[in-house]
Amino acid sequence: MKRVGCQPAVNLKRSKDDEKDPIQVYCRLRPVSANVESPCVKVISDTEIQIYCPPNERGISREGQFSYKKIFTEYETQDMVFQDLGLPLVEQLLLGKSSLLFAYGISGSGKSYTMTGNQEDGGIVSRCFDVVFSSIKDFQARRFTFKPDKLNGYDVNSIEDAMMFQAEDFKNNVKNPSKTFKKREADINTPRVPFNYKVTDIDQDVAYSVFISYVEIYHNYVYDLLEDVSDGEIRRNSKIIREDSNGNMYVHGVNEQEVFNPGEAFELLRKGQLRKRTASTFLNMDSSRSHTVFTIRVVQAPLDVDGVNVIQDKKYTAVSQLSLVDLAGSERADKAKTTGQRLQEAGGINNSLSNLKQCLKILYENQSSSNLRNIAEKIPYRTSRLTHLFKSFFEGSGSIRMLICINPISEYAELLPVLQFGEMSGSVKVKRTTPLRMDIGLTPGRRKIVDMQSVNRIPCVFEEEPITPLDNKIKDNTKETCLTFLNLGPPLPELDVDDILDAEKRQELINVLEQRIKKKDELREVLINQSNEIRAEMVFLECNYANSKQEINSLQILRDQDTNKVKQYQNKAFLLENEMASLKRKLESLDSENKRLKSDLNAKENMLNQVSVDKDLLKQRYNTKIIKKQEQLSREFKDKWKVQENEFEAKLQDKKRKLKHIKNIAESIESLPSHFSRRTIKRTISDESLNKPEHVVNIKPSESKQIEHTQMTLRHLRSRRSKSCDPQERWIEHKPPAPIPLQTVMQPKMKKRKSVTKLTDAKTVTNNGASKYCLMTQGADEQGIPEAKLYKADIIQTMGGGAQIVFNDVETLKQDSPLGCSPVRNRIQAYNNEIRAHAGGSDDLNSRCYAIQGGNTPVSRK
Numbered sequence: 067m068k069r070v071g072c073q074p075a076v077n078l079k080r081s082k083d084d085e086k087d088p089i090q091v092y093c094r095l096r097p098v099s100a101n102v103e104s105p106c107v108k109v110i111s112d113t114e115i116q117i118y119c120p121p122n123e124r125g126i127s128r129e130g131q132f133s134y135k136k137i138f139t140e141y142e143t144q145d146m147v148f149q150d151l152g153l154p155l156v157e158q159l160l161l162g163k164s165s166l167l168f169a170y171g172i173s174g175s176g177k178s179y180t181m182t183g184n185q186e187d188g189g190i191v192s193r194c195f196d197v198v199f200s201s202i203k204d205f206q207a208r209r210f211t212f213k214p215d216k217l218n219g220y221d222v223n224s225i226e227d228a229m230m231f232q233a234e235d236f237k238n239n240v241k242n243p244s245k246t247f248k249k250r251e252a253d254i255n256t257p258r259v260p261f262n263y264k265v266t267d268i269d270q271d272v273a274y275s276v277f278i279s280y281v282e283i284y285h286n287y288v289y290d291l292l293e294d295v296s297d298g299e300i301r302r303n304s305k306i307i308r309e310d311s312n313g314n315m316y317v318h319g320v321n322e323q324e325v326f327n328p329g330e331a332f333e334l335l336r337k338g339q340l341r342k343r344t345a346s347t348f349l350n351m352d353s354s355r356s357h358t359v360f361t362i363r364v365v366q367a368p369l370d371v372d373g374v375n376v377i378q379d380k381k382y383t384a385v386s387q388l389s390l391v392d393l394a395g396s397e398r399a400d401k402a403k404t405t406g407q408r409l410q411e412a413g414g415i416n417n418s419l420s421n422l423k424q425c426l427k428i429l430y431e432n433q434s435s436s437n438l439r440n441i442a443e444k445i446p447y448r449t450s451r452l453t454h455l456f457k458s459f460f461e462g463s464g465s466i467r468m469l470i471c472i473n474p475i476s477e478y479a480e481l482l483p484v485l486q487f488g489e490m491s492g493s494v495k496v497k498r499t500t501p502l503r504m505d506i507g508l509t510p511g512r513r514k515i516v517d518m519q520s521v522n523r524i525p526c527v528f529e530e531e532p533i534t535p536l537d538n539k540i541k542d543n544t545k546e547t548c549l550t551f552l553n554l555g556p557p558l559p560e561l562d563v564d565d566i567l568d569a570e571k572r573q574e575l576i577n578v579l580e581q582r583i584k585k586k587d588e589l590r591e592v593l594i595n596q597s598n599e600i601r602a603e604m605v606f607l608e609c610n611y612a613n614s615k616q617e618i619n620s621l622q623i624l625r626d627q628d629t630n631k632v633k634q635y636q637n638k639a640f641l642l643e644n645e646m647a648s649l650k651r652k653l654e655s656l657d658s659e660n661k662r663l664k665s666d667l668n669a670k671e672n673m674l675n676q677v678s679v680d681k682d683l684l685k686q687r688y689n690t691k692i693i694k695k696q697e698q699l700s701r702e703f704k705d706k707w708k709v710q711e712n713e714f715e716a717k718l719q720d721k722k723r724k725l726k727h728i729k730n731i732a733e734s735i736e737s738l739p740s741h742f743s744r745r746t747i748k749r750t751i752s753d754e755s756l757n758k759p760e761h762v763v764n765i766k767p768s769e770s771k772q773i774e775h776t777q778m779t780l781r782h783l784r785s786r787r788s789k790s791c792d793p794q795e796r797w798i799e800h801k802p803p804a805p806i807p808l809q810t811v812m813q814p815k816m817k818k819r820k821s822v823t824k825l826t827d828a829k830t831v832t833n834n835g836a837s838k839y840c841l842m843t844q845g846a847d848e849q850g851i852p853e854a855k856l857y858k859a860d861i862i863q864t865m866g867g868g869a870q871i872v873f874n875d876v877e878t879l880k881q882d883s884p885l886g887c888s889p890v891r892n893r894i895q896a897y898n899n900e901i902r903a904h905a906g907g908s909d910d911l912n913s914r915c916y917a918i919q920g921g922n923t924p925v926s927r928k
């Protein structure tokens with residue numbers, strides 16, 4: 067016969083299975099108050115979560131995305147969380163597989179709430195009780211059938227021994243009522259709604275017992291929370307962790323209490339919780355200061371061949387356990403605002419948690435493909451009691467699930483390591499344990515037959531008692547059988563003691579008895595036949611039952627799948643609703659923002675219009691101003707233009723007059739005597755008389771006594787006055803024989819000079835070392851105004867010993883009287899006469915410039 071579903075966690079050999087499963091990591095967000103928004107947590111889907119860090123002062127923002135098996139949002143109830151997280155572990159527990167579930171997170175993130183819950187709304191632990199006991203209710207072993215052997219195993223007792231222990235326990239409880247944990251008023255008054263679910267897939271030919279232990283790890287010491295402190299003791303002794311013969315870790319000497327119903331289990335949980343170390347911190351009013359481990363053990367052993375007693379062979383006993391761990395919260399002293407003892411506790415908590423992290427990290431690294439050296443690093447399980455206790459789980463004695471608890475209002479820096487640890491743990495794999503198929507050679511359904519037989523027996527004894535729900539057919543058969551049993555043949559003859567001597571009566575009794583024996587044999591045969599029929603029918607029903615069960619199972623799987631799908635859709639709907647709500651809020655705020663911006667825009671547009679109107683007005687004003695200014699300027703310009711025109715006109719007239727005058731002079735020069743005019747004197751008179759052509763006169767050496775004109779060039783005539791005033795220059799002043807004093811302001815100054823009246827010899831020019839020559843003439847202009855002209859020239863020594871006279875300037879000195887009569891006019895007249903007399907009637911210039919002309923014949927002047 068085969069037995070399915072009994073996995074020996076403790077004392078049956080585990081199947082060698084190299085397949086591994088990852089640690090299943092879940093994440094739960096605790097709710098926040100309605101008016102608080104999570105600053106950095108966002109649930110993206112039912113498996114993904116994102117955290118975001120707003121930009122810091124340097125403008126750097128960060129974000130991280132993490133994925134887990136499932137994310138429970140704040141809307142998911144304890145029931146929903148248990149269904150996904152705890153229920154599969156309870157099912158495994160009843161099938162003989164061990165599991166570990168631990169809750170990890172920052173202080174105040176909801177670990178204890180999820181694991182143990184509160185009076186009204188229990189957590190995973192209390193829901194586990196509900197499911198375990200509702201599933202094994204009909205198959206529970208008599209109390210004290212199993213007894214812990216203190217070596218992490220269980221002894222199996224006979225019914226008699228179990229009853230004896232029961233009686234002893236009863237006596238002890240009567241003697242020491244104080245040691246019995248009394249239900250508190252509050253517990254009685256707050257009825258809990260049990261989780262209504264039954265695991266149907268369990269082995270029914272097995273007797274089950276449930277044991278509970280509850281320990282805490284505080285400051286790296288293990289304490290038993292169910293241990294009663296004896297009268298003299300102040301505190302409980304710490305326990306040690308040991309390894310059993312199968313390599314499983316256990317707390318040595320821990321109290322394992324057998325529980326028969328959820329109420330008892332719940333009481334033990336409460337008892338432990340009251341003893342658990344908690345304290346109030348800034349982060350949590352009721353903060354756990356220790357890690358607590360609540361262990362539910364299911365011990366199971368097969369029934370014997372009769373289906374009544376448990377097989378009393380230890381090797382057939384299977385133990386599976388579910389360890390539910392509520393880790394103390396990791397906390398930062400600055401956040402939790404802890405000091406003194408609380409701070410020390412926090413240090414111990416953080417150390418053990420960091421060792422847990424370290425162990426999982428090394429496990430991960432040992433398993434990862436990047437571990438090229440293929441050398442597994444030693445895992446420091448023993449560094450902390452917490453990891454030491456769960457060493458066997460990490461090495462594959464059961465499956466592991468982890469719940470990351472998140473308080474959405476925590477800071478990014480606090481959440482990041484927690485979420486990272488969760489994600490990393492999800493990559494760690496542990497060996498998969500599969501329930502053993504154990505063949506002990508007994509027929510399945512033994513318990514059922516016994517149950518039915520007991521039903522059969524009942525009508526025989528209590529014929530009229532109602533029969534409990536059974537197949538009608540069986541009911542009829544039973545009645546028939548019972549009636550047949552009552553009719554065993556002809557009634558016994560009524561005999562007295564004396565009748566024994568009567569041979570006839572004796573024979574009659576023998577006949578009746580023989581008939582009855584015969585009848586009894588017949589009935590026995592009928593009974594055997596009917597038993598066989600019933601057995602055959604039972605087998606048939608069993609087959610039917612198995613088929614139906616299979617069908618139910620497949621239907622259940624389908625239903626579970628559908629339920630899962632529905633749940634997923636519900637979750638999605640939740641998320642979408644959340645998102646919709648937040649989008650709606652955003653939309654509303656955007657709408658109001660939009661309205662505000664629109665009104666701003668309108669105000670600005672009005673302002674703009676006002677500005678443009680002002681601008682137009684200003685433009686108009688400026689335009690009129692510009693037009694006025696333009697007009698004024700054009701008037702001014704016209705006036706100025708007129709003034710300047712007049713000035714230019716006057717200047718032009720003046721220049722014209724001057725030109726005319728110069729022309730007269732030129733004409734007068736042309737009309738000089740012929741010997742004088744023979745000299746080549748070229749002259750160009752421009753409007754600006756300063757840029758004058760120069761007269762160049764060549765004065766030959768004395769033998770020829772003739773001055774030849776070679777050329778006439780233009781020279782710079784600037785600073786004429788200064789030239790004439792240069793004190794270093796030696797001048798030959800060629801004056802008229804009787805010059806009239808000019809009495810003008812601009813008198814020529816020639817400091818070094820030789821004055822001559824007549825130039826008859828060229829040596830006069832060459833021998834004196836003179837470099838300048840000035841010929842002065844005196845006369846009157848057309849109006850008779852006296853004027854003196856100074857013809858100036860440079861004397862340039864030539865190679866031949868002669869000199870060249872280059873005329874480069876003409877100065878006209880004129881004196882005009884506003885009264886129209888010049889005081890010098892008469893003197894001029896007299897002078898001209900005198901000259902004429904002096905020159906014997908010949909032209910003055912011709913006679914005076916004999917040497918320059920180079921000829922002896924004076925030229926008469928026209």
Ligand SMILES: Nc1ncnc2c1ncn2[C@@H]1O[C@H](COP(=O)(O)OP(=O)(O)OP(=O)(O)O)[C@@H](O)[C@H]1O
Nearest residue numbers: 096097173174175176177178179350353354394395
């Ligand atoms: N899902 C939830 N729904 C309602 N209340 C919650 C939930 N999660 C946590 N709380 C509340 O938040 C508070 C802190 O939770 P809890 O004590 O479970 O935190 P913790 O993580 O165990 O903290 P510590 O590590 O300090 O023990 C409790 O008052 C609890 O009732």
